[in-house]
Amino acid sequence: MKKQLLILGLCGLLFGCKNNSEEKTTQKDDGEYELLEKAQSLFQPISAMDMKEPDPDKVDLGKHLFFDTRLSGEGNISCNSCHNLNTYGVDNERFSPGDAPGTIGNRNSPTVFHAALHHMQFWDGRAEDVEEQAGGPILNPVEHNIKDEEELVNRLKEVDLYQDLFAKAYGDEEDPITFENITNAIGAFERILIPEGRFDKYLEGDQDALSEKEKKGLNSFIESGCITCHSGVALGGQMLQKFGLYHDYWIHTESEDIDLGLYDISDKESDKYFFKVPGLRNIVHTAPYFHDGSVDDLAETVRIMGKLQRDVDLSEEEVDNITAFFESLTADIPDDVKKSPFEEEE
Amino acid sequence: MKKQLLILGLCGLLFGCKNNSEEKTTQKDDGEYELLEKAQSLFQPISAMDMKEPDPDKVDLGKHLFFDTRLSGEGNISCNSCHNLNTYGVDNERFSPGDAPGTIGNRNSPTVFHAALHHMQFWDGRAEDVEEQAGGPILNPVEHNIKDEEELVNRLKEVDLYQDLFAKAYGDEEDPITFENITNAIGAFERILIPEGRFDKYLEGDQDALSEKEKKGLNSFIESGCITCHSGVALGGQMLQKFGLYHDYWIHTESEDIDLGLYDISDKESDKYFFKVPGLRNIVHTAPYFHDGSVDDLAETVRIMGKLQRDVDLSEEEVDNITAFFESLTADIPDDVKKSPFEEEE
Numbered sequence: 001m002k003k004q005l006l007i008l009g010l011c012g013l014l015f016g017c018k019n020n021s022e023e024k025t026t027q028k029d030d031g032e033y034e035l036l037e038k039a040q041s042l043f044q045p046i047s048a049m050d051m052k053e054p055d056p057d058k059v060d061l062g063k064h065l066f067f068d069t070r071l072s073g074e075g076n077i078s079c080n081s082c083h084n085l086n087t088y089g090v091d092n093e094r095f096s097p098g099d100a101p102g103t104i105g106n107r108n109s110p111t112v113f114h115a116a117l118h119h120m121q122f123w124d125g126r127a128e129d130v131e132e133q134a135g136g137p138i139l140n141p142v143e144h145n146i147k148d149e150e151e152l153v154n155r156l157k158e159v160d161l162y163q164d165l166f167a168k169a170y171g172d173e174e175d176p177i178t179f180e181n182i183t184n185a186i187g188a189f190e191r192i193l194i195p196e197g198r199f200d201k202y203l204e205g206d207q208d209a210l211s212e213k214e215k216k217g218l219n220s221f222i223e224s225g226c227i228t229c230h231s232g233v234a235l236g237g238q239m240l241q242k243f244g245l246y247h248d249y250w251i252h253t254e255s256e257d258i259d260l261g262l263y264d265i266s267d268k269e270s271d272k273y274f275f276k277v278p279g280l281r282n283i284v285h286t287a288p289y290f291h292d293g294s295v296d297d298l299a300e301t302v303r304i305m306g307k308l309q310r311d312v313d314l315s316e317e318e319v320d321n322i323t324a325f326f327e328s329l330t331a332d333i334p335d336d337v338k339k340s341p342f343e344e345e346e
Numbered sequence: 347m348k349k350q351l352l353i354l355g356l357c358g359l360l361f362g363c364k365n366n367s368e369e370k371t372t373q374k375d376d377g378e379y380e381l382l383e384k385a386q387s388l389f390q391p392i393s394a395m396d397m398k399e400p401d402p403d404k405v406d407l408g409k410h411l412f413f414d415t416r417l418s419g420e421g422n423i424s425c426n427s428c429h430n431l432n433t434y435g436v437d438n439e440r441f442s443p444g445d446a447p448g449t450i451g452n453r454n455s456p457t458v459f460h461a462a463l464h465h466m467q468f469w470d471g472r473a474e475d476v477e478e479q480a481g482g483p484i485l486n487p488v489e490h491n492i493k494d495e496e497e498l499v500n501r502l503k504e505v506d507l508y509q510d511l512f513a514k515a516y517g518d519e520e521d522p523i524t525f526e527n528i529t530n531a532i533g534a535f536e537r538i539l540i541p542e543g544r545f546d547k548y549l550e551g552d553q554d555a556l557s558e559k560e561k562k563g564l565n566s567f568i569e570s571g572c573i574t575c576h577s578g579v580a581l582g583g584q585m586l587q588k589f590g591l592y593h594d595y596w597i598h599t600e601s602e603d604i605d606l607g608l609y610d611i612s613d614k615e616s617d618k619y620f621f622k623v624p625g626l627r628n629i630v631h632t633a634p635y636f637h638d639g640s641v642d643d644l645a646e647t648v649r650i651m652g653k654l655q656r657d658v659d660l661s662e663e664e665v666d667n668i669t670a671f672f673e674s675l676t677a678d679i680p681d682d683v684k685k686s687p688f689e690e691e692e
Contacts, residue, residue, distance in 0.1 A: 242388075248387075269396070
C-alpha cells in the first residue's frame, strides 16, 4: 500500500499526471488501511497470543469431566448442559436450570468459548482464571449441587475410567484425584476452546476477510466508543465496568430484578452495578444478552448499550452495521472437539 | 424540589395559572437537580464509604515511618520526599530522584492522598492496596534503595523510638518490628489521608458547593465520556485502561520514551499501554500529568485525554469548564496531620 502511494506520488511529481479514478481508489484504500491499522491497535488476533499449549492428557481428562453428569448431585447436568459446545458454549436460556429439580441460576450463563482469553471470570469477576472458575458452579446448590469437594472426589475415585485418566494427567502425584486437579483439568480443556474467526484473519492483514458492511460496522464500533471496554483479543473480558453509566440499566433492559453486581460481594457503594465486561466473540449466537439475559435481540442490545454506556442514540444504520460486524466474530470449533467423549466410548 | 413541582403543578391544575419567571426557575432547578442526581449515580462522597478507622497507634507509627529518611539506603529520602503532604501528596516532578545520587524513577509519583480509596496501586496496578504498595519503593534501587527487608528491620530495631512505637502498635506480637508491620503501618497512615472537598459536599446534596461554571464543567465531564473510567469515590483508581485508545499516546503527550505499561509485567500483547486510571482528586495541584509527567498544563491534559480516549476535540469552553470543575476536587488535610513528627519531637 505504501509502495503504491509512493508510485502515485512520484507520478504526480514527475509528470503532473492526474487520474481521478486512481485517486478515488487510493483514498478508499487509504481509509480501509487506516481502519485496519486502527483495529490492529485495539484488538489482537488469537494467533498473536502466544499461549502455552495445555498438556493433552489434562485436556482429555478435562473434556471427560466437562461432559460428565457425575459432576452434579443428582446427575442431571454437566458443564456442557449450560455451556453447550454445540451451541457456541451457551444454552441460550435466560437463566440455566440447576441439577436439583426446580432450581435455576440467577445470572446468564456466559459462553466457555474464548473464556480462557479473559482476565477474570464470572459476571462479577470473582475468579481469576478458568481453573478457579470451574470450582464455583460445581459446589453451587442451584447449579451442580455437589455437597462438598470430598463428595465429588470420592465419587470419581469409584470410576475406573477416572482412575486411568487422572493417573495419566497427574501421574506424578501420589493421590491424583483431587478437587484441585478436577478444576485444573476442566480449565485445561477450556483453554483449547479458542477458535479463530474471520475477524482474526482481518487483524492478521487480510482485508477481504470482512465485507464492506462489516467494515462499516467495525468503524462504528470503534468511533461510537464501544472499544473503551470491548477491546483486546476477546473484545472484552478485561475489566469490570458499571452497567448503566448514564441511565439505570433496568429502565432499558426491562430487567425483572435489579442485580447489584460486584456490590453483592464487596459491599462497597462504589461497586454498585459493576459487572465484568463480557467478551463479544460469537456474540450473534449467544443470546439472550446481558448478565440477566433480559434482552433477546442483538440489535436492541446494541441500541441499549449506546444509550446506557455512551448516552447516544445510535442510528439504525449504525446498529445494523455493528450487528453485521459481529458476524465476523463467529468461530466454531472442530466437531471432534465438541463431541461428548462418552458418545464415542459408548 | 419535588414538593415545589407538585405545588406548581397543582396551581396549574386548579387555577390555570401561568407565571413565566416561576417556570424558568423551575426548569433551571430541574436541570441542576438532574445533574446532581446523575452525579450521585456516578460518584460517591467520601462520607458514604463507611471505611474502618485504622488503629491510632498504627497510624502514629506509620506517620513516623512515612517521614523517616532512615527508610532509604543512604538516608537521603523518605516517603514524604516524593509524596510530600504539604504539596498534596506529590513532589511536582516529572520523575522523582532516588536515594542514591543520580538515580531517578521512571514513572511519575502519584499522590498518596486518597490512594487508599483506589482498587489497585502503582501505575500498572500491580499492588492490591496501600499496604502492599508501601513495600515496593522501599526495596527499589532507584527509589529508597534499601538492600533487603532485613537491612531495614535491623536498622529500625536499633532505634529506641521504634522499639516503643512498634510495641504499642503490634504489642501482641512477639517480635513486632517486621517488614510486614512496617508496610502495614505506613498503609494505616495513608488510610487517614482522605480529606473531603467541595465536591463531596455537593454529592451530599449541597447544590451551592459548586459554582455555575464548575457545574457546567461537571456536566461536560459526564457528557463527554470521561466518567467511563473516572467514576466512583476517587474519580478513577478502579480499573486499568489503554492509554491512547484512538491514537498513540506519545504523539500527543510528546513523551520521550514509550512506556508499555502493564505489558512490561504481563508480557501479554493485549496489555500494551494499559495503565491504571488515576484518581482525579486534588488534580489541580498534582502536575505534571500522566504516567510519565509529560504534560504540565492541566487544560492541555484534558484536551489530550479527549483526543486519545474519545477521539473528540473538546471545545475551549468545555476544557475551561472541566478544568474549573476540577477545582472542586481539591481537599487539604489538617496541618497537624501533614507536619513531620520529627519536627515536633526535635
